[in-house]
Amino acid sequence: MEKPFYNPQEVQKELSVLYKHFPEVKRLLRSFGCDGLTAEDIFQEALIIYLRKKNDPGFDFQLAPIHFIKQTCKLLWYNTARKAQKQGASSLESDLEEIPDSWMEKELQYQQLETALSKIGKQCRELLHLFYGLGWNMVEIAKKLDLRNDKVAKAQKYRCIQKAKDLVQEAQLHVESTSF
DSSP: OOOOOOOHHHHHHHHHHHHHTTTHHHHHHHHHHOHHHHHHHHHHHHHHHHHHHHOOOOOOOOHHHHHHHHHHHHHHHHHHHHHHHHHHTTTTHHHHHSSHHHHHHHHHHHHHHHHHHHSSOOHHHHHIIIIIISSOHHHHHHHHHSSSSSSHHHHHHHHHHHHHHHHHHHHHHHHHHOOO
């Protein structure tokens, strides 16, 4: 059984229907880590593959057109990502040189903060985690940590923050003195 060649008007109608699904396909590709511009390119490429397969008399569709497009886009993205990963592994050194200094400074600050938090003690760490990490109020924190009341918990939180700040500043001074 031979498939007939489709006329341009039918193709245009079908493409307009498929283009309505582009936002859906774009979300799918973005969930895999694809950026918007690349998603557009991949979608266009999948449409071209679909039209070629549709006109191929030896090819029989097992899926609805949009599902064929989605699967094709997924495969094209995986191939693109795999190629980029192979290329990225060889250019890792050049990528490290392109990282801005501000990022390195931020990373250093995070490391200093982590070090300070590890040195401030278990109760301080738990108090700060409950307050900042979990959003508990001072009354709940006081009960959890067996403190007299919320005012004691608040004062303890202030002391913990001050201790952490002092440790971070001490670490910064240490880094500055060793970098010269």
